[in-house]
Amino acid sequence: MPRCRFAAAAVAAISTALPAVAQDNTIRVLAPTWVGFAPALVAQDLGCYEAEGVTLDFRFEDDRANVMAAMERGDIDADMRTVGEHQGRPRVPETPGTIIGTIDISVGGDGVLVDGSIASVADLKGKIIAIEPNIPARLLLQMELSKVGLSINDVELREIATADTIAVFSDRSIAAVGTYEPFLSQAVQIVTDRNPRVLVSSREEPDIIVDIITARDEALAENPGKFESLLRCVYRAVDYQRANPDEFAEMAAPYFGLTAADVTEIVNTSLAYTTYEEAVSFLGTDKLATVFDEVMVLNIDFGAADTKLNAEEEIDPSLLEGLFDGHTR
Incomplete structure (x- = not known):
């Protein structure tokens, strides 16, 4: 069982004895400068976060050490990286961060x-x-x-x-x-x-490099609703990209200092965004866990990670279950 579920139960017990406090509806995210994460940003231009009643604070940070430090301090609520990077040193089972969704697969990027x-x-x-x-x-x-x-x-x-x-x-x-x-x-x-x-x-190894959305456990336990909003907005933006690729590229380009043509080329040749259904397939079955375990072995063997992590403890599919029930897709 993922660590965050234990934390959620503890918070629920405590909350019955304390006065209610206003929930923090700002979603603070750090991610590398990679077009694979564009749906999270385009969703903002589409007005999705405002409609969900949350605010997105998304910043680029390529240095993994800085991201992990920010997660440890509680400066951010989520990060987006590959499964392999999630596992890399100095992560141990107690390190904050539970995988709650996928966003893209690298196929040449x-x-x-x-x-x-x-x-x-x-x-x-x-x-x-x-x-x-x-x-x-x-x-x-x-x-x-x-x-x-x-x-x-x-x-x-x-x-x-x-x-x-x-x-x-x-x-x-x-x-x-x-x-x-x-x-x-x-x-x-x-x-x-x-x-x-x-x-x-990654064109030669298309199933190895999967980009994931990782939530800080404490923030997830305190306010799972804002992470559900994040996921809904990401997958709505993926739907938008599938239906309107040119408009999506126009919206995404300024965030990365690229032209719309650049974004289109990268999307067409280097990555595949995961839809909501594909994310459910990844997390709701053994598919992502299998990828996780395969990459974990490689990272241990190659010295990129020191500690073997348990996929069940690092992945939580529960937020994806019925994510759009009662919500417009």
Whole structure:
């Protein structure tokens, strides 16, 4: 049983003995600069949060350590990242955060960019690879290295901020950069003198990189309603994208400093947003738990995580059950 359910029971018991207090209906979210999270922002332009009686405070933060610290302090209510990043060190079972939904699947949006002189992954042995800790590209890199009998210890890692991909890849001492869209495509288009190519991307491993919505346990126990509102708005925006892709791209573009054409290209080639029904399928069956367990093994084996986490304790499908009952879809 997820930790937040225990917390909810405790709060319910306490609340009967205390005077009622006004609920906090602001949803504070941190997420990386990734177009996969655009539905949460476009929902704001569609007036969804206002109609739900909640307020969205959404900010970009690419540094995972900063996000986890904010979650620990209670500065945020939710974050959006991949399953693999959710598991990464220093997370342990007691670390705040319960998975309550999915938002997209990467199908090409994460990858490892290499210099044209790198003919195969084996050529990376002893080379400098720049990559931000715990991002999906690192997992892809580790999986690719293992195919030729190499490990992450056979390369020289240099930590970077993913937003610096172009500047970093311009340095000829760097053989490869692990990154994600839009920085992946931008580097290919701009740093042409290095004859760049994508060595491996999530297109080859489409079921491994799933972006999830994680709620802070205490906030979820205190006010599950605002998280239900968040989920409804995300899935309404996904419906809107399916029906009106051009208008969706126009709305999403300014949040990421991109053009509508850029957003359309990324959505069409790099990711797939999950609908409400798909999210229910992921969390309501063993589908997400299976992905979670598979990625957990990889993260432990590759040293990206220290502690094996239990999928049942990290995933709570209860908010998705009947999410739109009594609400307009």
